[in-house]
Amino acid sequence: MALTDSDNPASFFFKGETGRNTRGLLRLIILCTIAAAAVASRLFSVIRFESIIHEFDPWFNFRATKYLVQHGFYAFWDWFDDRTWHPLGRVTGGTLYPGLMVTSGSIYHLLRFLAMPIDIRNICVLLAPAFSGLTAFATYLFTSEMSESPSAGLLAAVFMGIAPGYISRSVAGSYDNEAIAIFLLVYTFYLWIKAVKVGSIMWGALTALFYGYMVSAWGGYVFITNLLPLHAFVLICMGRYSPRLYVSYTTWYALGTLASMQIPFVGFLPIRSSDHMAALGVFGLIQLVAFTEFVRYQLPTKQFQTLLRASVFLVFGGAFAGLVLLTLSGTIAPWSGRFYSLWDTGYAKIHIPIIASVSEHQPTAWPAFFFDLNMLIWLFPAGVYMCFRSLKDEQVFIVIYAVLASYFAGVMVRLMLTLTPVVCVAAAMALSQILDTFLVASSPEDNSTDTSSSKANGAPSTANGSANANAIKDKLAAAFSPDTLRSTKSPVVGIYSYLSKSLIAGAITAYLLLFVLHCTWVTSNAYSSPSVVLASKLPDGSQHIIDDYREAYYWLRQNTAPTAKVMAWWDYGYQIGGMADRPTLVDNNTWNNTHIATVGKAMSSREEVSYPIMRQHEVDYVLVVFGGLLGYSGDDINKFLWMVRIAEGIWPDEIKERDFFTSRGEYRVDDEATPTMRNSLMYKMSYYNYNALFPAGQATDRVRGSKLPAAGPELSTVEEAFTSENWIIRIYKVKDLDNLGRNHQEAGAFEKGNKRKKAGKRRGPRVLRVE
């Protein structure tokens, strides 16, 4: 671990010029090791399962990447996808963040150019781990700008490499925007700090370029868009305005805004939406401040004050009037709903059920902080405090970032991701301070001169001067005499006893080891499941793979027409598109609430109501996820209330959430379930024929732990087409109109009267699987 790099004065070649080279080399080796560790710890899922794309959104990204690689960049840019949102289609090229796909596409072509043809799927699976190595490196650079201690950067890199808060979104196979976005986030911040420190156009322009890349990669770029102006604004308010700030901020804003507008999905948002107005406002403010500084230089003080007073009135009057005018005329778009839910956590639940229904938009539970960050979470405040002790421009940035990110992380689980970098940096600063103080084995004199005169590379520089005692005395005197004033501010403190040194160093080492253990444990247990493939342990301890999802999707792929439309709840839209390659009605890109509500209505209404809806949307197959047999809790019956709520939002008089609860307010599926519930299409499809698996009257639902009614539901408008091995996925075929013009209920009754045998054919279509 990074402990090795903290000062090591015993070694003779750690001095002078060779010492610097050695340390540089060591640092490089350590960084490479950290990157390797970061990559390695994300490979659990590949080793345990296989090289497979995870979860939901990554399937879309994967599909888009395949399209990009197959059809080229321009076709991708203009891609109109008629296989999603069935009757509507989606202008995919203009409504996605293309950064991720373009990145993996260019890696693919680069590798082919180097005569290493690697399957695009493997590139997609391993992209996130590869970028996590880069993130560790970027964190090192970022922290090195903050702290003079060389160990801080390395510690931060280690933390960033293995902190579960970041691993949760970057294990192998989770091919999501966040995979590259966190690297870009940290690197943009590094460039920004560099720009503010140096005040050069080049660094500002690089910040803008990486900001543009970030915009193309993740919607979370708004965080940068607001954080950098806030930093600039706070600096101005603190009276820390400097020409360097002007150069870096204006360069970043002018170039970065243009860069962000190149992405079709973002388009004119940077000058339209309120999310971006802060940046524009600070841009204006900084121009004013710069001009004021310029004028102040030209004028004597008294005249300047007069002018200042006049212009302040003028500008603020004008700006305020302009703002009121623009808001009244509605030119500036109101804040987006997802943003409102950041301020008022109850907002989404009331107004936009579709946002609230996503589990990662829920507020964070407190244990999650400890789970994701372990000991970093209590080192974090200490690190922020350290920033206050030497408050320069860059430390102000850390403080602001810390405050904002902790608030946001508390509001939305997903934003834990933006908190993780700053926690790692702050914790590393605190920890490196401890290590620098307690790990120096040399005598306290060294320590005291060291801390008072310069905190730079530790003991070696002072160790040179230990020729004789007098020289040290002189040096000490020289060091102390100008320090008499400063020492009142920060008294010279040294650790004298070896006992306390070894005690603290040992304790910290133990903590670090525990941290590594915790991270590995969390990664392997909590974050490495693809959720497409489930794993369970058999009684003898061996692993049993439950592969129902892929079984069902491949059934669709093999046995249905390529244009057969599949209706499923939106969670499974991307997977159906990616794995089964069939058109879907709704998917995880939840841009059209009404369309989703339509599917919700079809699922939660009686068959007679649902059938016309399905006919209108040309639905051929309906797919439901049912975990009752296996005890798989993420199934559709558990998500059912969200379907009802979203549908109720559009048709409040046809669907009522209340009807799905019993008179005592319980959500039940057994004998006492309400008639509305038992007649809903979703309920019927989930439990159709389910009691045939059990002895009479014994059917139980293992998720909800309840006994089901003796008589199972009857289906008339759809027929069972496929049920996977563990019944997790059930696919139904929508019946065509009856040949004799009867409705399906009558036809069903007629058939029953004649041929009773027909109902006994439980898994009929299974015969079709002949592979």
Place this chain on the structure above:
Amino acid sequence: MAPKKGNPSPAAIPPSSTKAQHITPSSAGQPTKPQNKPSSTATSSASTSSSIRNAQDAQQIAVGMWNNYVDKTPQRVKLLDAFMVFLLVVGVLQFVYCVIAGNYPFNAFLSGFSATVGQFVLTASLRIQTNPENKADFESISHERAFADFVFGSMILHFFCVNFIN
């Protein structure tokens, strides 16, 4: 749709337009311009703070500023200032055109306007970096380096603008 599109930019313009009023007396290249411009500055600032100061005082300030500027500023910086004033004028013209004639190819207007603003900002940065007054802040940046940075920034800026113009 069309009237909506033009409006967001006013939020962008106040800083530069107010600047236009203030900076013209101090930095216009032509000797004819400063003669009439100071009076406009004087009236605008005096109108707001009329209760405090009279017009003569404001005029005095402006004249003092102008003299100070002419005396102290190096020739090279003056050249940059002239360029900045030119950019300001172009920016104002673009904006006025947008308000009067409509912003139909919004992409074109936006990229043109941002090119002006961006170039102005970059030039201002170059001016700040090369100004001997700010030497303390930019010790690590030589004049050649500052100019190279300026070219780098401008190239990126114009690349984006051309790409965005449709």
